[in-house]
Amino acid sequence: MSPLFAGVDLGGTSIKAAIAGSDAVFLMSRSIPTEAHRGPHDVIERIGSLVEDLVDKSRADPSALQSVGIGVPGLIDVSEGLTKFLPNFPTQWRDLPVASLLQQRLGVPIRLLNDVRTATLGELRFGHGRTTPQPTMAFFSIGTGVGGGLALQGKLWLGPLGAAGELGHQTIRPDGPHCGCGNRGCLEAIASGTAIAAEGVRLMKSGLAPALHERVEGSADRVTVREMAAIADQDLRIKESLVDAGKAIGIAAANVVTILHPDLVVLGGGVAEIGPLLVDTVRQVIRDRVGMFPTDNVRVERSLLGDQAGLKGALALAVEPVELSGSDAVMTTREKRHR
Amino acid sequence: MSPLFAGVDLGGTSIKAAIAGSDAVFLMSRSIPTEAHRGPHDVIERIGSLVEDLVDKSRADPSALQSVGIGVPGLIDVSEGLTKFLPNFPTQWRDLPVASLLQQRLGVPIRLLNDVRTATLGELRFGHGRTTPQPTMAFFSIGTGVGGGLALQGKLWLGPLGAAGELGHQTIRPDGPHCGCGNRGCLEAIASGTAIAAEGVRLMKSGLAPALHERVEGSADRVTVREMAAIADQDLRIKESLVDAGKAIGIAAANVVTILHPDLVVLGGGVAEIGPLLVDTVRQVIRDRVGMFPTDNVRVERSLLGDQAGLKGALALAVEPVELSGSDAVMTTREKRHR
Numbered sequence: 260m261s262p263l264f265a266g267v268d269l270g271g272t273s274i275k276a277a278i279a280g281s282d283a284v285f286l287m288s289r290s291i292p293t294e295a296h297r298g299p300h301d302v303i304e305r306i307g308s309l310v311e312d313l314v315d316k317s318r319a320d321p322s323a324l325q326s327v328g329i330g331v332p333g334l335i336d337v338s339e340g341l342t343k344f345l346p347n348f349p350t351q352w353r354d355l356p357v358a359s360l361l362q363q364r365l366g367v368p369i370r371l372l373n374d375v376r377t378a379t380l381g382e383l384r385f386g387h388g389r390t391t392p393q394p395t396m397a398f399f400s401i402g403t404g405v406g407g408g409l410a411l412q413g414k415l416w417l418g419p420l421g422a423a424g425e426l427g428h429q430t431i432r433p434d435g436p437h438c439g440c441g442n443r444g445c446l447e448a449i450a451s452g453t454a455i456a457a458e459g460v461r462l463m464k465s466g467l468a469p470a471l472h473e474r475v476e477g478s479a480d481r482v483t484v485r486e487m488a489a490i491a492d493q494d495l496r497i498k499e500s501l502v503d504a505g506k507a508i509g510i511a512a513a514n515v516v517t518i519l520h521p522d523l524v525v526l527g528g529g530v531a532e533i534g535p536l537l538v539d540t541v542r543q544v545i546r547d548r549v550g551m552f553p554t555d556n557v558r559v560e561r562s563l564l565g566d567q568a569g570l571k572g573a574l575a576l577a578v579e580p581v582e583l584s585g586s587d588a589v590m591t592t593r594e595k596r597h598r
Numbered sequence: 599m600s601p602l603f604a605g606v607d608l609g610g611t612s613i614k615a616a617i618a619g620s621d622a623v624f625l626m627s628r629s630i631p632t633e634a635h636r637g638p639h640d641v642i643e644r645i646g647s648l649v650e651d652l653v654d655k656s657r658a659d660p661s662a663l664q665s666v667g668i669g670v671p672g673l674i675d676v677s678e679g680l681t682k683f684l685p686n687f688p689t690q691w692r693d694l695p696v697a698s699l700l701q702q703r704l705g706v707p708i709r710l711l712n713d714v715r716t717a718t719l720g721e722l723r724f725g726h727g728r729t730t731p732q733p734t735m736a737f738f739s740i741g742t743g744v745g746g747g748l749a750l751q752g753k754l755w756l757g758p759l760g761a762a763g764e765l766g767h768q769t770i771r772p773d774g775p776h777c778g779c780g781n782r783g784c785l786e787a788i789a790s791g792t793a794i795a796a797e798g799v800r801l802m803k804s805g806l807a808p809a810l811h812e813r814v815e816g817s818a819d820r821v822t823v824r825e826m827a828a829i830a831d832q833d834l835r836i837k838e839s840l841v842d843a844g845k846a847i848g849i850a851a852a853n854v855v856t857i858l859h860p861d862l863v864v865l866g867g868g869v870a871e872i873g874p875l876l877v878d879t880v881r882q883v884i885r886d887r888v889g890m891f892p893t894d895n896v897r898v899e900r901s902l903l904g905d906q907a908g909l910k911g912a913l914a915l916a917v918e919p920v921e922l923s924g925s926d927a928v929m930t931t932r933e934k935r936h937r
Binding site for chain 2: 334411412418420425426431441442549551
């Protein structure tokens, strides 16, 4: 009987789940609406049913299921398996023992991790991280917001709270736009899909993006990074705005390179679908701005896993436990050992 | 016979050296002028004599000397013990096998490391790092330039070239002033002693700093951060300029906190002598700008070792070898094992 693992990617709009062996090749996968308004216990119950159902449909022996990894969009307590603060979920999720509730439901160990750290683990084990031995990798997830994750010498770097690696909340412009996190001028406030699309709308409404206007019939609601990328060769101001976002991402990446000198910088999330324009801009900014040492060996790549990074990472999390880093984590581990 | 170690801090103007046991408590120390114009072989010869002389004067058995650690101001090849690029030294230092030349001279292993990484090691082993088990620490050395170093879970993080941790070359203002490294808007270009003093001179020459003018008798050459700090309560524009520098350092520190969630941020170098005004500003900026997780446990402190951090670190380097990080380093180590 081959061991079976489940991965879950809990999002504000949908819950995705997959089951697989330790190679993370999906045997079955499915997505259901989150419907967070129905309350956390309802959501957790449906995650449990979804996993059970996938195991059932795969015709695997139910007892083959070893563990479940779950990527969660927010701050969580990794050691205790609690959700601490999920920005897009009701407040009942504060200090909710999601891991133990689901463990009671499914009878196997449940591991929780922030969703972008989970995607980082996916990219590390099953994406670009696989081609370099023990890679040091910075992962940017550029979507509605900008999340991040770090792997140092082949190991996820989580910090004492599982919250390290927030590459999207570096200050890029000290007096820049306000960010949802409370800071000003974060990368997220400048180069998230939300920020890029807002600039696209502004350009369109200012009459500087006729091709975009035609494409979305003047509807601000329909302006997305994907639509902007599609007409970038016609509306040069749109192209500039995409390059400007790439430059901001490049500055954040150059800072991480200057600080950590990683082997790999990986760009994931929906905005990465802009493609070469983004990746080339980020590469150029790193060349231009990192002057303290040669960066020829720092690879900058678009995620190999695309929108599967989160689920693949959740499966990797099910396969292998992760460790917090920092002295608090060391002490927590020690305390636990003495219990 | 107690083992004896030597630490050397090679600077553009002076060479400092100390000998000590493994506790890095100086038995003897001395400083001599560098006189780099006399050429690298002369400098290396005088480093050798200086170490020999200190051992001799200490009346220790010369055979007690185990190894020498040297902090070098620039890019070096840690594995091979070569100097690669020293900005303030003649070009003859390019690819110079300093470690093997000194090893021939002194007959003991010689270890080379960038001077700020060396100071980071000093702070880690003998400064604030000592009070936290396996600390993750960011060290800023704010002097003529702004250098940096990182320790992750008690271990120096060097990257594949020994060049990681350049915290002073994060971009703080994308369109900011040109930096010696080729980038624009680096922390170093905004908040080094050089940059702060230049702003002091500008304020003085603009008639906005009468107390400073009186103190240095109107001489731009005499304007230093120390002089500015001394009259900061009289010249409010000078005080503002020091706070502005602190804010820039705070942004760089907040970025590192957001990325790595360290236990400790340590401010060293001459500019750190501004004292509470600087440390308090950096603490405040971290509180204001890190919004993704609580930072109550991140300590921000002024270096405990002050201008001894470099020598203490060089002694620590003599006591313990350091390892490069990143996959290149892993491969290099492997290759060496197979030789």
